[in-house]
Amino acid sequence: MSRLTARGVVVRYNGRTAVRGVDLDVAAGEWVTIIGPNGAGKSSLLRALAGVIPHRGSIQIGDSELSSLRRRQVAQMVAVVPQHPERPDGMRVADYALLGRSPHLSYLAVETDADRDIVIGVLERLDATDLADRRLGTLSGGEWQRVVLARALVQEPEVLLLDEPTTSLDVGHAQQVFDLVEDLRVERGISVLAAIHDLTMAGQYSDRLVCMDGGLVVADGPPRSVLTEEILMRFSGARVTVVDGPGGEVIVAPRRRP
Amino acid sequence: MVLIGAAVVGVLIGPARIDPGPVLAEVFGRLPVLDFDSGLDARQTAIIWELRMPRVVLGALVGSMLSVAGAAYQGVFRNPLVDPYLLGVAAGAGLGATVAIVSVGSGSAVVPLAAFAGGCTAVVAAYALGTASGGRRTGLHLILAGVAVASFFTAIQTFVQQRNTDVIREVYSWLLGRLVTAGWGEVLSILPYAVVSAVVLLAHRRLLDVLSVGEEEARALGVRPERIRTAVVIAATMGTAAAVSVSGLIGFVGIVVPHAVRLLVGVSYRAILPLSLLVGAAFLVIADVIARTAMSGSEIPIGVVTAFIGGPFFLVVLRTSRAGFR
Numbered sequence: 001m002s003r004l005t006a007r008g009v010v011v012r013y014n015g016r017t018a019v020r021g022v023d024l025d026v027a028a029g030e031w032v033t034i035i036g037p038n039g040a041g042k043s044s045l046l047r048a049l050a051g052v053i054p055h056r057g058s059i060q061i062g063d064s065e066l067s068s069l070r071r072r073q074v075a076q077m078v079a080v081v082p083q084h085p086e087r088p089d090g091m092r093v094a095d096y097a098l099l100g101r102s103p104h105l106s107y108l109a110v111e112t113d114a115d116r117d118i119v120i121g122v123l124e125r126l127d128a129t130d131l132a133d134r135r136l137g138t139l140s141g142g143e144w145q146r147v148v149l150a151r152a153l154v155q156e157p158e159v160l161l162l163d164e165p166t167t168s169l170d171v172g173h174a175q176q177v178f179d180l181v182e183d184l185r186v187e188r189g190i191s192v193l194a195a196i197h198d199l200t201m202a203g204q205y206s207d208r209l210v211c212m213d214g215g216l217v218v219a220d221g222p223p224r225s226v227l228t229e230e231i232l233m234r235f236s237g238a239r240v241t242v243v244d245g246p247g248g249e250v251i252v253a254p255r256r257r258p
Numbered sequence: 259m260v261l262i263g264a265a266v267v268g269v270l271i272g273p274a275r276i277d278p279g280p281v282l283a284e285v286f287g288r289l290p291v292l293d294f295d296s297g298l299d300a301r302q303t304a305i306i307w308e309l310r311m312p313r314v315v316l317g318a319l320v321g322s323m324l325s326v327a328g329a330a331y332q333g334v335f336r337n338p339l340v341d342p343y344l345l346g347v348a349a350g351a352g353l354g355a356t357v358a359i360v361s362v363g364s365g366s367a368v369v370p371l372a373a374f375a376g377g378c379t380a381v382v383a384a385y386a387l388g389t390a391s392g393g394r395r396t397g398l399h400l401i402l403a404g405v406a407v408a409s410f411f412t413a414i415q416t417f418v419q420q421r422n423t424d425v426i427r428e429v430y431s432w433l434l435g436r437l438v439t440a441g442w443g444e445v446l447s448i449l450p451y452a453v454v455s456a457v458v459l460l461a462h463r464r465l466l467d468v469l470s471v472g473e474e475e476a477r478a479l480g481v482r483p484e485r486i487r488t489a490v491v492i493a494a495t496m497g498t499a500a501a502v503s504v505s506g507l508i509g510f511v512g513i514v515v516p517h518a519v520r521l522l523v524g525v526s527y528r529a530i531l532p533l534s535l536l537v538g539a540a541f542l543v544i545a546d547v548i549a550r551t552a553m554s555g556s557e558i559p560i561g562v563v564t565a566f567i568g569g570p571f572f573l574v575v576l577r578t579s580r581a582g583f584r
């Protein structure tokens with residue numbers, strides 16, 4: 001059953017057509033990753049799917065058409081981890097994570113103890129309890145990334161959209177974040193749609209890869225079928241060798257020019 | 259506590275010398291649980307209840323309005339330099355007051371009404387201009403439109419003033435800000451606006467925190483930034499225009515007080531808004547005491563006092579909280 005469905009989605013953004021008719025399905029509990037060169041339209045597609053920028057075409061979340069839902073209803077089902085989240089440096093981690101309850105509150109309501117308990121639970125789950133009283137400005141890159149993820153999980157979404165969530169992290173911290181998302185996907189049946197630059201990690205964590213170029217989907221399938229030397233050369237201009245790792249996992253290794 | 263202390267001092271001090279003891283007795287004797295006779299004569303009672311009290315209450319109301327409106331504007335535009343006069347309230351009110359002073363004289367009850375109308379007109383104009391130029395999605399267009407409208411209204415006001423040089427003193431006295439009361443009239447006339455404005459702004463304290471992550475992320479968290487901005491701007495404008503209409507332009511309060519509060523309690527608007535309300539009230543009552551007493555025999559315009567304290571104080575706040583705003 002498909003939880004997120006896009007049909008013929010077109011996104012015009014800043015006067016340019018960034019997405020030119022994309023079809024996409026993400027099933028319940030599935031992890032789909034969008035790959036593709038810079039400017040392929042990955043970010044614009046994710047933002048349109050979250051409903052924060054306008055689109056044409058059809059986007060369905062569950063059985064409902066995105067454009068017929070209210071902002072709050074969308075945010076109850078879809079949470080976003082943006083590529084460069086805004087960081088109000090003076091805010092405390094717990095207060096920041098609490099913002100994730102926003103979609104579940106009516107306009108002028110304030111949070112209850114039940115909402116605070118959800119925050120405490122999520123911070124515990126992410127091993128971030130000791131960060132709760134820290135100010136955001138004092139966090140390291142890895143801690144900050146976990147806190148942004150915490151805010152998204154506090155939304156208790158069905159669909160988690162990740163826009164290159166690990167760009168500013170080293171390999172170890174990036175793996176920690178992906179391991180965490182993977183565990184949560186399994187535990188809570190969350191659907192994950194991510195844009196990830198690192199092709200090896202994209203291949204290892206995803207059920208399916210979607211390759212975009214020039215605002216279109218140019219390849220869609222299991223990691224092995226999309227991560228081929230030919231496709232990556234053609235759409236990313238990348239010289240790579242795709243090999244099997246010792247455990248049978250896919251590895252995409254860049255090659256120097258001959 | 260500071261507010262209560264400031265209010266007591268404000269009631270105790272005045273040009274007609276009355277001993278502090280009986281004044282306190284008179285004031286607290288009115289409280290329901292206490293009952294004692296102050297021994298003041300009718301004239302002294304009148305001075306306390308019809309001159310000093312209204313002035314202290316008016317000062318508190320104006321101070322709290324300007325401060326909470328300033329804090330709300332800073333939150334909704336995510337800009338620490340914003341003050342309650344941002345969208346042209348001051349210029350519009352200035353024009354309204356000037357026109358009224360020129361045509362019917364400065365003592366008239368029309369002056370505050372004209373100032374209120376002028377202030378609201380300017381903000382509506384700024385809002386219409388800002389949204390027409392595509393500014394619904396960012397607050398930036400709105401701020402620029404406010405600047406344009408303010409210069410336009412100031413230009414007209416200067417023109418009117420130059421054509422009527424005989425009233426220039428009265429216009430200036432109004433522009434510098436002053437708290438003058440005759441009985442409870444001023445207080446009662448702005449009280450409804452002040453209450454509505456304060457209630458609406460305080461009700462938005464959580465949403466202002468949501469806006470602190472930026473418009474796009476706020477939208478992803480299920481709120482509509484344009485709608486919050488509209489509601490907050492309307493409420494803050496109403497409160498500011500009401501304050502300006504009775505007190506003229508008292509500068510710096512709306513920017514100094516929220517920053518000082520932020521320094522004390524951090525960045526959450528849940529704390530900043532209510533505390534700005536209280537601290538702003540105390541600040542203006544104290545400033546008014548200074549304005550009344552610093553030079554014997556004459557009053558300094560309160561706008562001069564707030565700017566005189568506010569300017570240097572602002573520098574100190576900026577130095578201590580360089581990274582503190584966000």
